[in-house]
Amino acid sequence: MFVFKGFSHPKDPQNGTNEDAWRADDLQNVVVVSDGASSSLFSSSWSNILCQSVIENVPDPMDHFNFPKWLERVREKWLNGIDLNNLSWYQKPKMASGAFATLVWATIEQSMETPDDLDDDTPLDTDFFRVYGYALGDACLMHFHNGRLVRSIPVVRSADFDSTPALMGSVNLGVDLTASFVPIDFVVPEGDWIILATDAMSQWILSQCENGSVPDWRSFWNQTPEQYDELVERIRQEQQIRIDDSTVVLCCVGSDVYLDREFNVETSTPTIRQEDNRFSFTQEYKPEPPAQPAPLGKTVSVSSVFLDFPDAAPTPPVPPRPIPPVPQPEPEPEPSTAKTGFHQTTEIPPLPTDELGIDSDFGIPNSKLPNSKPKSDSAAFRMPSSGASRPAAKPTAPRPTSKPAGSKPTASRPASRPAAPKRIQPSQEQRIEPPKPGEEEYKVAQPQPGSEPKMSAYMAELERRKVAEIEQEEQRKREQESKFGYQFQKGMSEGIKDMKEGFSDMLSGPVGEQAKEAVKKGKEKVTKFFGRLFKKGKENE
Amino acid sequence: MPYKMEISRQNKACFLFLLDQSYSMCEPLGGSQHRKCDELCNAINSWLQNMTIRASGDQGIKDWMDIGVFGYRTNSYGQPIIGSALQGPLASSPIVSIRDIGMNPARIEQRIQYIQDPTTGQTFEIPNECPVWVDPCCEGGTPMCNMLYTAHQTLTEWINQHRYSFPPIVVHITDGESQDGDPRPYAQALTRLSTMDGNVLLFNCHLSSTPAPGFMFPANPYGLPDMLAQYLYEMSSILPEPFFNHAIAEGLPLQRGARGMAFNADMVCLIQFLNMGTQAAPGLR
Numbered sequence: 034m035f036v037f038k039g040f041s042h043p044k045d046p047q048n049g050t051n052e053d054a055w056r057a058d059d060l061q062n063v064v065v066v067s068d069g070a071s072s073s074l075f076s077s078s079w080s081n082i083l084c085q086s087v088i089e090n091v092p093d094p095m096d097h098f099n100f101p102k103w104l105e106r107v108r109e110k111w112l113n114g115i116d117l118n119n120l121s122w123y124q125k126p127k128m129a130s131g132a133f134a135t136l137v138w139a140t141i142e143q144s145m146e147t148p149d150d151l152d153d154d155t156p157l158d159t160d161f162f163r164v165y166g167y168a169l170g171d172a173c174l175m176h177f178h179n180g181r182l183v184r185s186i187p188v189v190r191s192a193d194f195d196s197t198p199a200l201m202g203s204v205n206l207g208v209d210l211t212a213s214f215v216p217i218d219f220v221v222p223e224g225d226w227i228i229l230a231t232d233a234m235s236q237w238i239l240s241q242c243e244n245g246s247v248p249d250w251r252s253f254w255n256q257t258p259e260q261y262d263e264l265v266e267r268i269r270q271e272q273q274i275r276i277d278d279s280t281v282v283l284c285c286v287g288s289d290v291y292l293d294r295e296f297n298v299e300t301s302t303p304t305i306r307q308e309d310n311r312f313s314f315t316q317e318y319k320p321e322p323p324a325q326p327a328p329l330g331k332t333v334s335v336s337s338v339f340l341d342f343p344d345a346a347p348t349p350p351v352p353p354r355p356i357p358p359v360p361q362p363e364p365e366p367e368p369s370t371a372k373t374g375f376h377q378t379t380e381i382p383p384l385p386t387d388e389l390g391i392d393s394d395f396g397i398p399n400s401k402l403p404n405s406k407p408k409s410d411s412a413a414f415r416m417p418s419s420g421a422s423r424p425a426a427k428p429t430a431p432r433p434t435s436k437p438a439g440s441k442p443t444a445s446r447p448a449s450r451p452a453a454p455k456r457i458q459p460s461q462e463q464r465i466e467p468p469k470p471g472e473e474e475y476k477v478a479q480p481q482p483g484s485e486p487k488m489s490a491y492m493a494e495l496e497r498r499k500v501a502e503i504e505q506e507e508q509r510k511r512e513q514e515s516k517f518g519y520q521f522q523k524g525m526s527e528g529i530k531d532m533k534e535g536f537s538d539m540l541s542g543p544v545g546e547q548a549k550e551a552v553k554k555g556k557e558k559v560t561k562f563f564g565r566l567f568k569k570g571k572e573n574e
Numbered sequence: 575m576p577y578k579m580e581i582s583r584q585n586k587a588c589f590l591f592l593l594d595q596s597y598s599m600c601e602p603l604g605g606s607q608h609r610k611c612d613e614l615c616n617a618i619n620s621w622l623q624n625m626t627i628r629a630s631g632d633q634g635i636k637d638w639m640d641i642g643v644f645g646y647r648t649n650s651y652g653q654p655i656i657g658s659a660l661q662g663p664l665a666s667s668p669i670v671s672i673r674d675i676g677m678n679p680a681r682i683e684q685r686i687q688y689i690q691d692p693t694t695g696q697t698f699e700i701p702n703e704c705p706v707w708v709d710p711c712c713e714g715g716t717p718m719c720n721m722l723y724t725a726h727q728t729l730t731e732w733i734n735q736h737r738y739s740f741p742p743i744v745v746h747i748t749d750g751e752s753q754d755g756d757p758r759p760y761a762q763a764l765t766r767l768s769t770m771d772g773n774v775l776l777f778n779c780h781l782s783s784t785p786a787p788g789f790m791f792p793a794n795p796y797g798l799p800d801m802l803a804q805y806l807y808e809m810s811s812i813l814p815e816p817f818f819n820h821a822i823a824e825g826l827p828l829q830r831g832a833r834g835m836a837f838n839a840d841m842v843c844l845i846q847f848l849n850m851g852t853q854a855a856p857g858l859r
Contacts, residue, residue, distance in 0.1 A: 045583045050633050075632050122703045123623075123630045123676050276582045 034062050034162060034286060035141045035227070036296050038254055040261040041280040044071070052134075053231050053280035054080040056088045063088055064284055065138035068172050068231035070200055071277075072133075074124055075115055079132035079203045082111050087138045094167055094214040104201075111203045131204030135170025137186075137229055139217055141286055148220045152179075155222060160288040164227055165218040169210065170198035173235035174217055177226040177250060182242040187215035191240035194232055223287035224295070226250045233277035237268065254283055576772030577740065577814040585739040587639040588669070588732055589852055591618060592721050593659055594748035594781075595647040599712040601749075604782035605840045610749055611710035613841050614781070618643060618659075618708050621848050626676035626705075635676040642669040642728060643707070646721035648714035654754065656717070656724045659708050668728055679705035718752035722760035729767055729774060741772045745851055746809075747844070749781040751802050761809035772814065777834030777851040778806040779844060788838030790847060791821065793829035803837050810835040821850050 037059070043051035052069030054077070065087040069076030086092075086107045094100050111132065120128060144163035168174060168187045171194055176183045188194055199213035221227070228250070230238060241248055256264070268274045287295065513519055539545055581587040599611040606613060622641070629636045645659035657668075662680030664670050687702040729742050744764065767774040780802070782788055792798070795807050810833040813821065821828050836847045 048583060048633070048636075050631065071631065071636075072628060074630065077632050121630070121634075121676075122679075122682055122705060123626045123635065125703065126627050127630060276580050276584070 034143060035059065035064075035284045036287075036292050037064055037282055037284045039280065039282040040256075040258060041278070042262050042265040044276055044278045046262070046266075050077060051278050051280075052077045052080055053278040054084045055229070055280055055282050056084040057282060057284070058088045061088060061091065062141050063091055063138060063166075064141070064227070064229055064282055065136070066172050066229040066231060066280060066282055067137075068135045068170070068278065068280070070133040070135075073130065073203075074127040074132055075111070075203070076132040076134055078114055079111050080134040080136075082107055082114075083134055083136055083201065086110070087136070091138070091140060091166075094169075094211060097211070105205075108203050108205065129204070130206065131202050133200035133202050135172040135198055135232065136201055137166070137168040137170075137172040137174050137217075139164050139166035139174055139227065139229070141227065141284065143288075144220050146220045148222065150183075151222070160223045160291070161220050162223065162225075162286045163218070163220050164286070165216075167214045167216055169214050170200055171195075171232040171235065173230055173232075173239075175228040175230070175235070175238060176219065176221060177228065177247070178221065180247055180249075182239075182247060183225075184219065185235070185239060186217050188232075188235060188239070191236045191243055194236045198232070221286055223291045225286055227284040227286060228281060229284070230281040231278060233275045234279045234281045237274040237279075238281070240273070250283055250285075253281075254285075577816050579738065579740045579769075579771040581638055581740055583636060583638050586637070586671075586736060587740050588642070588729070588736070588742035589639060590642045590669075590725055590729065590742055590744045591644065591659075592725060592744060592746040592748075593618070593643065593645045593708075594716055594718075594750070595645040595655075595659070595711045596714055596716040596748075596750060596753075597647075597712050598716075598750050598783075599710075599781075601783050603841060604784050604788075604838065609710065609712070610781050610783070611712045613844070614747060615708045615710045617841070617844050617848060619704070619706055620845075621852070622675055622707050623705055625672060629672045630676065635673040637671050637673045639672045640669050640732065641672060641675055644668070644721065644725065644728075645708075645711060646717055646724075647711070648717055648753075650714070652715065654717035654720040655714070656720055659711070661707060661709050664707070669732060675707065679707055680709070681706050715753040716748065716750050717754045718748065718757040719754045719760050721746075722757055722764055726760065726764045726767065729764070733767055733769055733774075736769065738770050741769045742767075742774050743852060744774060744776045745779065745848065746776065747779045747781065749783065751805075756805075758805060758808050765811055773811070775811045775814070775817075775834065775851075776809060777847070778810045779836040779839050779847050780806055781844065782838035782840060784838075788836060788840060788843050790836040790839070790843060791826065791828050791832040791850075792835060792837075793832045799837070806835055806837065807833060817850065820853070824850070826850070 037057040039055045039057065041051060041053050041055065043049060043053075052071055053067070054069070055064075055066045057064040065084045067080035067083045069080035073079075086103070090103060092100050092103045108131075115128075117128070141162055141164050144161045146163065147161055164174075164176070166174070171188050173185050173188050175185045199210065201210060202208065228238065238248060265274065265279045269276055285292065285296065540548065579585055593614060595611065599614070600609050602608060603610045603613045608616075622643075625639070625641070626635060629638060643659045644656065646654065646656050648654050658665060660667070660670070660680070663678040664674060664680075667674070683704045683706055685702050685704045687700045689698045689700055690696070691698065725744055729744070732742060761776055765774050765776050791813065792807060795804060798804050798807055813828070813832050813834055817834070818828060818830075818832065821832075834851055836843055839847060
């Protein structure tokens with residue numbers, strides 16, 4: 034569902050303490066980032082435990098029954114890791130308030146929904162993914178599509194970061210955090226980047242976007258942890274970023290096929306999560322061959338999307354199932370229409386129906402159906418492939434059997450249609466009438482180029498048909514007039530006409546004026562009555 | 575823009591306290607039963623304790639600030655005695671790190687703290703560990719010029735080692751006039767020192783012997799009660815924007831151009847002045 038890679042650089046590289054923590058798990062499809070507050074005690078362990086607990090059991094802060102229990106278990110875990118007897122005088126007062134941390138997590142799952150702001154040029158076979166979770170404090174989740182920032186949750190602008198974010202405490206101080214959780218829920222197409230970062234890095238990323246220089250996440254992905262450290266140190270010196278623990282986790286969502294092609298991860302190791310010297314949570318996922326363990330505060334990353342693991346995490350690792358080679362999708366006619374075509378910028382003209390090669394009732398062109406995807410199982414629904422068995426219903430023009438060599442073109446259709454373009458213009462469709470079997474006249478009327486006598490005969494025939502049509506019309510009228518209904522209707526219309534004339538004469542006299550007045554009064558009465566009736570009806574409603 | 579450098583282990587902060595230890599500090603503080611020197615020591619010890627707790631983390635105390643606590647007085651011959659007011663292992667060190675402060679208090683006193691449960695109204699006695707670094711002292715005169723001169727020398731050396739840091743903050747607490755000359759030129763020399771992030775800040779606090787109403791952070795010299803207040807006003811730095819904004823956020827009615835000065839301060843005013851003068855620096859909030 035997604036590949037991920039995380040980078041983290043501590044506030045003080047010499048000291049090495051990093052209060053940020055992150056985890057990602059492509060089995061649970063969860064990624065989480067937490068930033069322990071420097072001012073609190075044992076915040077590093079708190080942020081680590083929070084991340085690990087989210088991975089193990091993704092909480093729902095809106096579940097007022099289960100969430101407090103989950104939080105209580107996490108707090109207990111934190112407290113159990115502290116030797117209370119060996120605390121110094123300056124640590125004891127802080128223990129009363131405990132540790133604090135910000136937290137953001139997201140689950141990324143394939144979805145049947147589509148984004149509201151879906152681009153028009155999105156390929157038909159694009160997979161979509163739902164990203165949902167929660168954010169507490171100023172650790173952010175940012176969504177990038179097509180090289181631009183789409184959304185940032187919960188902090189929207191770089192100027193909005195302040196020094197008093199909402200924090201999750203390791204000691205129950207009676208603070209209800211429910212209102213502080215900001216929900217995350219949106220749908221993205223494959224290929225989009227989901228970036229989770231702690232406050233300093235989030236602020237820097239947002240300021241970069243505001244300045245028009247959106248980070249190139251693919252280049253960011255390709256850098257080594259050492260290069261990331263250099264980057265953070267450089268932007269610290271340039272005062273572009275606050276001096277703080279700086280963590281960012283890059284997630285690119287996509288189907289297995291997409292990620293395999295884009296990131297070439299078929300040879301990757303199983304999921305590795307960030308490890309901590311004191312909190313080694315991820316030993317059960319020791320990859321084979323063993324990955325290089327990262328030092329504290331350094332990046333550990335990388336990704337795997339296909340490998341299946343047994344459900345029970347602590348069991349010994351099972352060798353990854355061999356992955357069948359994934360066939361590459363057919364190349365598109367133009368580079369801009371490649372699989373990454375969701376990001377294309379050039380406009381593609383609509384293909385004519387013939388070229389789309391629509392074979393099924395679903396309207397999905399065969400050329401665009403990825404044969405390798407599970408969803409390409411829909412091939413079972415396919416109609417017979419194009420070619421010889423193309424339906425006769427396709428509008429085709431009647432073709433003359435032969436065309437004399439050297440004959441000049443006539444107003445009729447050419448002897449043979451060119452192979453390309455195959456596009457059928459609407460005007461053509463209207464102009465071309467398919468032949469009706471059994472119509473001898475049509476055959477007779479079919480002109481033969483270069484034959485004048487036949488042309489005159491054709492004109493004579495037309496004239497004869499015209500006269501015949503007129504005679505037929507007259508005969509039809511005569512038959513109609515002879516019918517009783519017609520006679521009755523005619524008599525009635527004449528009678529009504531006579532009555533109208535009579536009433537007209539009568540109304541023009543003095544009696545007519547009285548009648549008009551009476552009708553007018555009656556009309557007013559009726560209008561008033563219906564007005565009251567309408568009003569009463571409205572009131573009853 | 576000055577006064578923006580975030581305080582970190584790489585760019586440490588520096589706080590210098592100049593404490594008047596003259597004989598007049600034996601008098602009771604206005605509105606209090608205790609001597610001025612006792613209240614002052616309590617305030618400084620509490621400040622050091624809070625800063626140490628604030629700097630503490632998983633791995634001990636984060637070394638992100640240097641602190642100097644100087645006392646000044648004269649001996650019976652009128653000779654100035656200028657030196658660190660810290661007791662115990664740190665007595666000979668003019669500037670020490672917060673980590674040294676936390677690890678080396680002169681002693682830790684067990685005190686009983688009374689806490690009332692807001693819901694039941696019941697009062698609890700909680701034993702509290704209170705570290706002590708500074709002990710009260712009151713003797714001789716007030717060699718203010720000598721003190722400012724020593725502070726200048728100390729900070730010159732510190733700034734040479736921390737060119738990019740947030741500029742040092744000097745908090746001067748006294749209860750009387752200078753007895754070795756006009757302190758204003760020395761104060762000006764001190765505030766002319768600077769790091770890349772701005773000039774040294776000098777905040778002056780005058781402790782009251784009488785329960786007269788005090789005031790803090792005046793924006794102009796009009797209405798100051800006497801010459802001493804006038805001198806302290808002129809010696810004090812204008813509050814930089816972060817400090818000004820912090821004070822406004824704390825609800826203090828300040829005007830633009832307010833100076834870091836308190837006059838006739840009682841204990842509440844002294845603690846508030848210390849917090850305002852030292853907690854607005856970036857990274858300490």
